[in-house]
Every structure is written in structure tokens, then in C-alpha cells.
Amino acid sequence: MANEPSMESASAVGRALDVLFADGKSIRFEDCWLRDHCRCSSCYHSDTFQRAHHILDIPDATILSFEFDKKKIDVVWSDNHTSTYTAEFLSKFDYKTWKESRRLKPILWHGSIHDKISVVPVEKFLHSVEGAKHVFQSLLDYGVALVEGVGVSLEATEIVCKALGGVQHTIFGGMWQFTTRADHADTAYTNLPLAAHNDNTYFTEAAGLQILHCLEHKNGTGGETILVDGFHGALELKKENPEDFKFLSSFNLEAEYIEDGHHHTYSAPVIRIDNESQELVQIRFNVYDRAPMAFKNSEECRSYYRSLRNLSKYYQDPNNQWRFKLKPGTVMIMDNFRVLHGRTGFSGSRVLCGSYVARSDWLDKARALGLIQ
Amino acid sequence: MANEPSMESASAVGRALDVLFADGKSIRFEDCWLRDHCRCSSCYHSDTFQRAHHILDIPDATILSFEFDKKKIDVVWSDNHTSTYTAEFLSKFDYKTWKESRRLKPILWHGSIHDKISVVPVEKFLHSVEGAKHVFQSLLDYGVALVEGVGVSLEATEIVCKALGGVQHTIFGGMWQFTTRADHADTAYTNLPLAAHNDNTYFTEAAGLQILHCLEHKNGTGGETILVDGFHGALELKKENPEDFKFLSSFNLEAEYIEDGHHHTYSAPVIRIDNESQELVQIRFNVYDRAPMAFKNSEECRSYYRSLRNLSKYYQDPNNQWRFKLKPGTVMIMDNFRVLHGRTGFSGSRVLCGSYVARSDWLDKARALGLIQ
Structure with missing residues (x-):
């Protein structure tokens, strides 16, 4: 990839983290979202792409501290759990891009389409x-x-x-x-x-x-x-x-x-x-x-x-x-x-x-x- | 049936017919509805329960005259078609009864239901x-x-x-x-x-x-x-x-x-x-x-x-x-x-x-x- 996602800055805003990406995108991640999306092996089954915890068993923890470089953020939680999030993973959750990526884009037509369809x-x-x-x-x-x-x-x-x-x-x-x-x-x-x-x-x-x-x-x-x-x-x-x-x-x-x-x-x-x-x-x-x-x-x-x-x-x-x-x-x-x-x-x-x-x-x-x- | 549907009166109101049934129900039938629901053999396939006409081919006709007795109404249309509607058929289209008849009525439960279910x-x-x-x-x-x-x-x-x-x-x-x-x-x-x-x-x-x-x-x-x-x-x-x-x-x-x-x-x-x-x-x-x-x-x-x-x-x-x-x-x-x-x-x-x-x-x-x- 010509432009692998890269982070410029990360800062705490209330219970959230604001992340600024190199391409100018800024995304706010709430602590509840971050904890729910911890990809460590005790929180996530990478083979089934399913979370390991029921939503009620995810601790309602807050962010104690975090460190970041261009490629990842490490978070330490108030219950001493640690999570790591890659820039590649986080960058996917820009609302507009994410929503748009899910939109079907039918090409409207009328009359003959024999020269258009496969x-x-x-x-x-x-x-x-x-x-x-x-x-x-x-x-x-x-x-x-x-x-x-x-x-x-x-x-x-x-x-x-x-x-x-x-x-x-x-x-x-x-x-x-x-x-x-x-x-x-x-x-x-x-x-x-x-x-x-x-x-x-x-x-x-x-x-x-x-x-x-x-x-x-x-x-x-x-x-x-x-x-x-x-x-x-x-x-x-x-x-x-x-x-x-x-x-x-x-x-x-x-x-x-x-x-x-x-x-x-x-x-x-x-x-x-x-x-x-x-x-x-x-x-x-x-x-x-x-x-x-x-x-x-x-x-x-x-x-x-x-x-x-x-x-x-x-x-x-x-x-x-x-x-x-x-x-x-x-x-x-x-x-x-x-x-x-x-x-x-x-x-x-x-x-x-x-x-x-x-x-x-x-x-x-x-x-x-x-x-x- | 103890109470077979029976009509007391029918009167024209604008382009509609108001029908009063013996049980006190009153239903208004628009002319477009009546023509769409003609049950004669050229308008309706009684074997497939489907209408014989496309909705665009149903004439936009008006009611020229009608005659009724307790059991049926005969309608003569402006294009000379005639239709007959039985009291039994018409009485089904009382809005409240009809709507209610389509409502599913789940019985809510919590806890054990072993003595309730079949x-x-x-x-x-x-x-x-x-x-x-x-x-x-x-x-x-x-x-x-x-x-x-x-x-x-x-x-x-x-x-x-x-x-x-x-x-x-x-x-x-x-x-x-x-x-x-x-x-x-x-x-x-x-x-x-x-x-x-x-x-x-x-x-x-x-x-x-x-x-x-x-x-x-x-x-x-x-x-x-x-x-x-x-x-x-x-x-x-x-x-x-x-x-x-x-x-x-x-x-x-x-x-x-x-x-x-x-x-x-x-x-x-x-x-x-x-x-x-x-x-x-x-x-x-x-x-x-x-x-x-x-x-x-x-x-x-x-x-x-x-x-x-x-x-x-x-x-x-x-x-x-x-x-x-x-x-x-x-x-x-x-x-x-x-x-x-x-x-x-x-x-x-x-x-x-x-x-x-x-x-x-x-x-x-x-x-x-x-x-x-």
C-alpha cells in the first residue's frame, strides 16, 4: 500500500481518545468502544472473528494511561488490563468512509441494457x-x-x-x-x-x-x-x-x-x-x-x-x-x-x-x- | 352460522357506497375498490384467487346504479359491466375487525413456562x-x-x-x-x-x-x-x-x-x-x-x-x-x-x-x- 495508515497524535478528551491520522482524518474513540474492541487473545477469538466476552462481562473500565507511536496505541486500563490497537485497525472506523463503504450503489437504468450487463x-x-x-x-x-x-x-x-x-x-x-x-x-x-x-x-x-x-x-x-x-x-x-x-x-x-x-x-x-x-x-x-x-x-x-x-x-x-x-x-x-x-x-x-x-x-x-x- | 351477514341499507355517497349491516357495522366502499373486487368470472380467477386484470386494465368506471337486498348488491357500471357482491364478502372488510384479525397476539412470559407450552x-x-x-x-x-x-x-x-x-x-x-x-x-x-x-x-x-x-x-x-x-x-x-x-x-x-x-x-x-x-x-x-x-x-x-x-x-x-x-x-x-x-x-x-x-x-x-x- 502506498499510504499505510499512520498516526500523528493521540490525546485524551473526557473518557475518549482523539486520534489524528497522517492523512488528516481525526477519529474519536470512546473508552467503551476501545475496551469492547480489544484484540488480545483473551478478549477476542481471531479464528472465529468473535468477541470472547458477553457485553455484560466487558469491564466498564477507564483509561489509566496510553502511549502511541505512528503504528499503534498501547492502553493501560483501570483494571490493569492492557490493549494494543494498530493504526491500520483504528483507521477503518472513520464514520463517513465506513458508512459509505457499506452503501450499495445500483446503477439505475431504463430501456435496453443488453450492452451494459455482463x-x-x-x-x-x-x-x-x-x-x-x-x-x-x-x-x-x-x-x-x-x-x-x-x-x-x-x-x-x-x-x-x-x-x-x-x-x-x-x-x-x-x-x-x-x-x-x-x-x-x-x-x-x-x-x-x-x-x-x-x-x-x-x-x-x-x-x-x-x-x-x-x-x-x-x-x-x-x-x-x-x-x-x-x-x-x-x-x-x-x-x-x-x-x-x-x-x-x-x-x-x-x-x-x-x-x-x-x-x-x-x-x-x-x-x-x-x-x-x-x-x-x-x-x-x-x-x-x-x-x-x-x-x-x-x-x-x-x-x-x-x-x-x-x-x-x-x-x-x-x-x-x-x-x-x-x-x-x-x-x-x-x-x-x-x-x-x-x-x-x-x-x-x-x-x-x-x-x-x-x-x-x-x-x-x-x-x-x-x-x- | 348463528349470524350470517345481512345488509340493512346501501346508499351512494359521492363515488362510494355506504353499507349498513344488520349487526350495526357500517362500511364505506369506494367505487375503485368495488370494481377491483368484482368477483365475476372475467374479472377474477376463483381457482387461483387472483385477479384477471392488471391494475391499469381495470376501467376507472363509476357506479351507474345499484340494487340491494339483505344478501347481495348488484352494481351496474358506467361501462355497462355488472358486478354482484354478497353480504358475506363485503362484511369482511370492516377496517377494525380486519386489521385486528391480522394481529399476532403473543403471550408474554418470563421464567419457567414448562406448564404452559405444548x-x-x-x-x-x-x-x-x-x-x-x-x-x-x-x-x-x-x-x-x-x-x-x-x-x-x-x-x-x-x-x-x-x-x-x-x-x-x-x-x-x-x-x-x-x-x-x-x-x-x-x-x-x-x-x-x-x-x-x-x-x-x-x-x-x-x-x-x-x-x-x-x-x-x-x-x-x-x-x-x-x-x-x-x-x-x-x-x-x-x-x-x-x-x-x-x-x-x-x-x-x-x-x-x-x-x-x-x-x-x-x-x-x-x-x-x-x-x-x-x-x-x-x-x-x-x-x-x-x-x-x-x-x-x-x-x-x-x-x-x-x-x-x-x-x-x-x-x-x-x-x-x-x-x-x-x-x-x-x-x-x-x-x-x-x-x-x-x-x-x-x-x-x-x-x-x-x-x-x-x-x-x-x-x-x-x-x-x-x-x-
């Missing part, structure tokens, strides 16, 4: 760090990635799903495969168009990724995939109809899924924003799975319809969508917390397979690759 | 609706249930886990079995005491249920299970230290889990309350898995330590805990969103197996049994 050959994805990084970076940036050259089978698709973080098991199974026929009845699995939506709005946590692989489309036309950036839509709504954004980010909309022996339901805002940072966390948009709801009053009821329609208008506008034809051999991966998916109507025989991957599991992979903190 | 023989749980209801009602009420007479093996335990909603697959596997061998980078894989905690605070969604079955404890003592009601603790904190409750329900505490190839991390409040209802949703308390964090200022840092310590004091107080010895054959099930678990230190050879069940999956089971809406 399209990675399956062997490269599975067997090289570089390939894996391309796929996960594309998911972090755009919420979409494609893996090509995959064997046209459920088994070959499963290998890709496992490398994305592992197959999530839901009431729909682990890996699933579905066929639709032109003469099918009027159920959810039809050849009718499906407007862009998020899956699993009725689960307490929706699937993190959705993986789709078209294994076959014979004797017919249509069935184009539709993708749209849910985050971009929400932020456009915020600009144009701020009261709708406010409603959809605070009102708990109930979604439901009912079949014999199963009844999933969950109530949460359509637009989930982080309480602290106010950043977008999740879009939970599915007009089909809305549960019938009672409303507090006329205003709430009318706000529900007005705001859902206004957000729908964005998502339904072809100018905002990316439409393309999935072909056997190319696996599509999308971030179901952000990107909405749908399809145009079709004729002929179409077979798709795929699975879900839990959000925690794919972010774990991205983090292990060093792409996010 | 202890159900495995055959009864697996093969009778009554047995299943006992187990799930106990989980809804107290966050704990026991199933006894289970075969002392991972395979027999798995059958119980599947009946609870299905085995959740995480980085720890599906069904897991552990001794004091350090298979994972975690204090759980030692013989040290483990203070009461929630699992998976570092996942975007923690496990819904945790299932534990002690298959063997030979040549040693100790290893008592510790359970404590996280909700009761949080509400006691709210009474005694309201500023701590406020801090822990709004501050995003970061938790982490690190092992070779894996890095899970998640930031959310320790006390999760519903934005709308202000009711407790989840406790996310694990002092071991706290990530090192930077703070905005000294006050935030000191609030963090003060509030965590005050909440810890409640959870660590033996008067608030239920302690008992798990025996082979009895499977313990707890709601990991609410109940904290731990153990006392032990000697000898101890083998446990178990798994997680996703929250959506066990609530689905409870809902299919008619225990919750």
Missing part, C-alpha cells in the same frame, strides 16, 4: 474469480446478469444456481421446471402476457435472485422476456408524484398466495426504504398477488389505487422496459428485490426451468469476492 | 390436525413448543422439521448435527456457556424457527438450555428505559459472520417494530455477532453500549429465563424472531442435531391450520 460464459463463471466477479458486479450494478453456454437441462442450470449462492427451497420446491401449453386453462401458468412484477411478495422475505432458463420454445412465437428497473421507477415516482412515493413506502400492502394446504401472506410497503439511510432496499410490486384489503378511510383507499396505478404506468411503459428473447443455453439471473420481470404472450410449447437464491446467500458470495463490504 | 407426542403432531394445532398455537403464543417421543436420530428429527414447514437451507446445510468439533467458525461449536441470543442476525432474514434435538450427552454435566422471551425483554426496556428502546428500534446494528469463503453481514435494528402498527416484529439480539462499527458521534456510541447493556441485563437475569435439560427424544422448537436461546457450559460428549425453518414456511402452516389470518 454476459459471461458458464465455464468462466464457474471456474474463474474474474468470471464470478463479472456476474456478481452486474447483479449489484444493474440487477441483471446472463450466463451463456449452459447445458440445456435442469441439471446444468442447477450448477449455475448453486454457484450463485445455493438453491433456495420454497413451497415451489428447489429447482423447478414448468411447461405451458397453448390450450391450458385460465390459471396463473398460461400463455397469456404477464405484466412485470416481483415474485414472492407474500413471503416474509422474497427470493433474492430469480434464475430462469428457457429450455425450449417450439412451434410458436412471442414469449419475450420483459425486465424493468424497480428502483428507477420508484425514484421517478418520487420526483413526479411525491405523495404516491410516500404512501407506497409507508403503507403496508398485503399480498397473498393460496393453494390447497398453503396460505402465505405478508404485509409490507411496496417501496421499502431503509429507516436510517432512506435508501431504497426493496421493491415489492405484484398487482396479481394483492390481497383484498380493508382501508382505514376513503382517502387511504383512493391513495392506494392512485399510487399503485401511477407506479404501474412507469413499469408498464415499454420505453422503460428491456425486452428480449431468452434462448436455450443462456441463463438469466435477476435481483428480485429490485428488478421486475414479465413476459409477452406466446404461442407454441415453451419449457422453462430455474430456481430462487436467498438474498443473504448471493450477497455473501459478492462479499467473499470483495465486491461489497 | 408438549405433543410426535405421532399426534405428525398425524393429527389437533396435534399440529397444539404445536403451532404454542409457537404463536409462547414462541416455544416441544415434540416428544421422537426417534433419537437426525432422520427422525428431519421428519419433524419437514412437518414444521420444511428444512431451510443455509450455509450451515439443511439438517445439521454438531458436537464440540469446530466445524464452523462459531462459539456454538465449543463447550463454553452461550448467553441467550438469536441466531442469524447477519442474514437478511434470520431463520424463522430453530429446532434442536439433543441426541446424546455422555460422561458429563451441565449443558442446560436457556430460553428467554425477547419480546417481554424489549417491552420491559421500553417501560424502564424508553430512550434505550427508541435507540435499539431505530439504530441499524451491523452483525457479521465470517468463515473461509463466506462473509454474511446485515444491518438492522435490534428491536424491529412494524412501521404502521408499532408492534414488535422481531428481536435481533446476539452480542457475539456484533460487527465492529463506526459511530456518528460520541453520543451514538455511548447510546449503543448503554442500551445493549440494559437489554442484556434483562436477558441475562435467571429470573427471566427458563432453564431445563434437553433429553434425547424431545425436540425443542423455538421462534427465532422472538425467543433467545443459550446454554450453560458443559463437560462430556454432547451431540445435537436440528435445522432451521423459514418464517414464511411455518406461518404458512399455522395459517393453513386456521390459527392465524
